[in-house]
Amino acid sequence: MIRIASRFLLSLSLLCAALSPCQAQDKGPLVLAAASLQESLTDAANAWATKKHPRPVISFAGSSALARQIGAGAPADIFISADEPWMDDVANKGLIRPGTRISFLANKLVLVAPANSGARIAIKPGFPLARALGNGRLAMADPDAVPAGKYGKAALTQLGVWPSVEGKVARAENVRAALTLVERGEAPFGIVYATDAMASKGVRVIGTFPANSHPPITYPIALLKSATSTDAEPFRRFLISREGKAIFARYGFTAK
Structure with missing residues (x-):
């Protein structure tokens, strides 16, 4: 009986190996x-x-x-x-x-800075983001393709800020890459999702973009x-x- 059972299990294993x-x-x-x-x-x-x-x-x-x-x-x-x-x-x-x-x-869209940054800036129409950046760059996922970047561009455009910062954007391949640039201090500000900021100890949230400034995330x-x-x-x-x-x-x- 043991030998018969063994043969049955072996046959079943071979059958499963053969069938997708x-x-x-x-x-x-x-x-x-x-x-x-x-x-x-x-x-x-x-x-x-x-x-x-x-x-x-x-x-x-x-x-x-x-x-x-x-x-x-x-x-x-x-x-x-x-x-x-x-x-x-x-x-x-x-x-x-x-x-x-x-x-x-x-999700929500937020502006972040390195955790040790003392920067303060209120997100509102015409807010002085370009001046706050100085010679630094704004970390964003690629605004021409990646969702987080597209949402960020839409928000900045709606608030009348995009033309002043477009030339200062550090385009990242995805939102986590943008987050990393801010965590490392390679960018003084970045635009990421609220959940990305929540997951990182290396950044702090400066402000949340109004929900009506960009398409629903x-x-x-x-x-x-x-x-x-x-x-x-x-x-x-x-x-x-x-x-x-x-x-x-x-x-x-x-x-x-």
């Missing part, structure tokens, strides 16, 4: 996510793994870079963008599963058509659940 569905069950989903989700999404992935699921693999970068990778055929299961336009870009190419897109988080999530992990859709549902949103709330995000 069995392989998919053992593989955690590959998630491409906006850089600003680094701590919160990592925590959510750890929580998911404690529920006896394979731990998701997460790649963080600027939403623009991730959307381009998906468009170029990069295999992934889930995409989480820091704005709607880059999710639109992926959707318009027919690369997301119908019915799986939902905006589930919101929302995070859409969707399952990609290239998804192969059978755990991808359950993990997506976990992230948008009350339990999942509570994890993000601990890191300063607002649930939608």
